[in-house]
Amino acid sequence: MTEESERAVRAAVEGEMRLPDPGGRACPVRVLELLAPEFAENGDRRAWRSSLWRLTETGRRRYFHQGASTGTDPAGRVTA
Numbered sequence: 001m002t003e004e005s006e007r008a009v010r011a012a013v014e015g016e017m018r019l020p021d022p023g024g025r026a027c028p029v030r031v032l033e034l035l036a037p038e039f040a041e042n043g044d045r046r047a048w049r050s051s052l053w054r055l056t057e058t059g060r061r062r063y064f065h066q067g068a069s070t071g072t073d074p075a076g077r078v079t080a
Contacts, residue, residue, distance in 0.1 A: 008053075008055065008060070011053070011059070011060040012051070012053040012060055012062075015034050015053065015060055015061075015062060016062075018030070018034060019031075019034055019062070033058070033059070033061070034061060034062055035061060035063075036054060036056070036061040036062065036063035038063060039061075039062060039063055039064070039065070040065075049066040050065075050066040051064065051065050051066065
């Protein structure tokens with residue numbers, strides 16, 4: 001794994017660890033920093049799922065959280 005890949009993985013893991021934290025979710029600014037504008041969460045919140053992160057100009061942002069997709073909503077977001 002390259003150094004750049006290792007940094008990307010560390011950034012995604014750090015973001016994943018901050019999102020479930022009640023203090024992190026209580027701060028709308030922090031949530032918006034970590035979630036992509038088109039983010040939509042699917043599936044059971046109690047189950048462990050996979051996430052995909054994208055590098056943006058402001059840092060890494062989660063743009064997908066695994067779930068059983070059945071299509072998209074009018075805004076183009078994945079729906080369950």
